[in-house]
Amino acid sequence: MDERKIRVVVAKPGLDGHDRGAKVVARALRDAGMEVVYTGLRQTPEQIVETVLQEDADAVGISILSGAHTFYFTKIIGLLKEKDAGDIIVFGGGVIPDKDIPGLLEAGAGAVFGPGTPTSVCVEWLEKAVADKRAKEQ
Template sequence: MSERRIRVIVAKPGLDGHDRGAKVVARALRDAGMEVIYTGLRQTPESIVETAIQEDADAIGISILSGAHEHYFGEIIRLLKSKNAEDIIVFGGGVIPDGDIPRLLEMGAGAIFGPGTSTKKCIEWIEKTVEEKRRKES
């Protein structure tokens, strides 16, 4: 049986304009065979969650370099839960201090990839996590 390709939303929530990381990750995921939808800048949590549900995405990758990570991770995860879509995996990266990571994981983020993480590591994590999720669902 051929499995559906992994589908990922790469999102830039809020006002932060630093999109180099988001775009590099989006291209790397695409080159690894995933279907990638990049949202562009200035997205609200609502629009990101809506896109993810509409596109039947496996995961949402959030990039934040403005320090507003707690707010946006919190909102996106809350909205996913309220729409019964918490099966969509949330991960992210950006300028996020190590000390803040446990709090984001506690909120429900699957993984936080800090500066300097190789895209390979990120790809492997997504593949593994989506596979586990699909196994549980089937």
């Protein structure tokens, strides 16, 4: 069993200022024992990927409520792959119509959590996803 703490970056890409969800999730992940870095607002995909790599994060959570989700998920996942970091878990949430979710998952997102999701669901999913990822690395 890998005892390293889970490291996760919670990111707000683009110009969207709705940060309630990102901050609540960041706190819930922290309370669940993870090491959480919250980027703050107005991050470009390049800045987010840079933070993820610098922080040696297991995962990055993206919060978008502006409708620009497809653009940012695809871009961030693409940049991670370019940097040979395609194994980093990408998940997210926000105001995202159900019909857009399959496209995000196909692009490489591990999970997309809609409004009303309990933070405990998010925590459990991430714990399992990181455990699976670490198991593969060994």
